[in-house]
Amino acid sequence: MEIKDFLGNIGGLGVDCFVGVPDSQLKALCDELYFEYGISDKHLVAANEGAAVAYAAGHYLATGKPALVYMQNSGIGNAVNPICSLINDKVYAIPVVFVIGWRGEPGVHDEPQHVFQGEITEKLLEVLDIKTFTIAKDTSAVDFAAMINVCGEILAGGKSVAFVIKKEALKGSAKPVYKNDHPLCREDIVDLITAGAGESDIFVSTTGKLSRELFEIRESRGQSHKYDFLTVGSMGHSIMIAYGIAREKKNRRVYCLDGDGAVLMHTGSLAVAGSNAPQNLVHVVVNNSAHETVGGIPTVADKINLPAIALACGYSRAYTASTKAELEEVIKQIKNVHESIFIEVKSNLVSRSDLGRPTTTPVENKIAFMKFVSE
Numbered sequence: 001m002e003i004k005d006f007l008g009n010i011g012g013l014g015v016d017c018f019v020g021v022p023d024s025q026l027k028a029l030c031d032e033l034y035f036e037y038g039i040s041d042k043h044l045v046a047a048n049e050g051a052a053v054a055y056a057a058g059h060y061l062a063t064g065k066p067a068l069v070y071m072q073n074s075g076i077g078n079a080v081n082p083i084c085s086l087i088n089d090k091v092y093a094i095p096v097v098f099v100i101g102w103r104g105e106p107g108v109h110d111e112p113q114h115v116f117q118g119e120i121t122e123k124l125l126e127v128l129d130i131k132t133f134t135i136a137k138d139t140s141a142v143d144f145a146a147m148i149n150v151c152g153e154i155l156a157g158g159k160s161v162a163f164v165i166k167k168e169a170l171k172g173s174a175k176p177v178y179k180n181d182h183p184l185c186r187e188d189i190v191d192l193i194t195a196g197a198g199e200s201d202i203f204v205s206t207t208g209k210l211s212r213e214l215f216e217i218r219e220s221r222g223q224s225h226k227y228d229f230l231t232v233g234s235m236g237h238s239i240m241i242a243y244g245i246a247r248e249k250k251n252r253r254v255y256c257l258d259g260d261g262a263v264l265m266h267t268g269s270l271a272v273a274g275s276n277a278p279q280n281l282v283h284v285v286v287n288n289s290a291h292e293t294v295g296g297i298p299t300v301a302d303k304i305n306l307p308a309i310a311l312a313c314g315y316s317r318a319y320t321a322s323t324k325a326e327l328e329e330v331i332k333q334i335k336n337v338h339e340s341i342f343i344e345v346k347s348n349l350v351s352r353s354d355l356g357r358p359t360t361t362p363v364e365n366k367i368a369f370m371k372f373v374s375e
Contacts, residue, residue, distance in 0.1 A: 025101030093158025113233030178296030236265030274313030
């Protein structure tokens with residue numbers, strides 16, 4: 001289905017506000033919204049999916065119109081609280097139109113972190129009392145029009161609806177340019193950080209391309225993958241995984257390799273980890289100010305001061321680097337420092353088109369990693 005036709009029909013439900021967290025399955029939608037509205041009163045990229053639902057509630061309270069909230073199905077978990085305790089018709093009866101990318105759809109090959117979420121997506125939405133409509137490549141204009149008619153009645157009753165989008169169901173022609181001018185790419189940053197680490201140092205890496213790049217860097221060096229816990233899902237939670245390890249292994253340095261979108265998603269974890277000031281934790285945030293792994297839509301990370309936030313949260317030291325020389329100097333400065341450290345490294349949006357995926361399973365990764373951590 002053409003994205004313009006999809007949005008045109010959605011507009012018939014009174015929707016004129018769009019908010020969400022980008023998803024590669026929804027790239028046509030995200031590109032069209034950014035091309036048409038940028039980041040504006042009409043379109044907002046939220047820090048997480050629960051916040052997107054809350055913003056949609058605010059929009060409805062101010063205008064009486066439902067907003068469209070878009071997300072990957074993995075983000076339903078973040079949205080459950082406001083879905084149940086805010087917008088449900090037994091509470092405030094605030095209607096929302098959800099558009100959800102269906103990763104891990106049964107029968108369609110996908111990455112391990114999406115399999116279980118894909119299996120339960122329809123069941124979960126049913127439990128949440130959200131009427132669900134599936135959009136596939138062969139969904140006709142007539143079928144979609146019939147769905148829209150049903151949706152209008154449901155929304156008028158204060159309930160929400162969801163369009164679950166199958167792989168390649170939406171297509172579009174908008175091609176926004178997502179870029180910045182920082183000289184370093186994320187893979188080079190990960191390469192420099194890991195090269196400067198000690199033999200006993202432990203790594204936890206965030207979801208998306210960063211973990212894939214870390215895996216390939218180890219492969220290119222002929223190194224074991226035992227050093228690294230790849231957080232292939234659970235966006236925004238890598239820092240708490242790393243902190244949990246750091247508290248138990250106080251004689252080992254623990255690096256968290258994070259992204260700006262992930263940090264923004266659960267920024268409260270900075271306060272918890274920072275205020276407890278683990279002396280062996282190094283939190284590295286690769287900041288390209290974009291959700292680059294799922295298409296490139298900007299985050300607000302270029303408008304805020306992440307190192308200042310880290311210091312305010314209790315981290316002992318905070319650094320910013322934008323060039324190879326600056327990053328090498330930071331690595332040199334922290335080598336023998338036993339304090340909680342936060343490093344922001346500015347990055348461009350360049351990544352290899354031939355970037356592979358881990359060839360070991362998550363369980364294999366866990367077993368090797370736990371053995372290394374226990375040594």
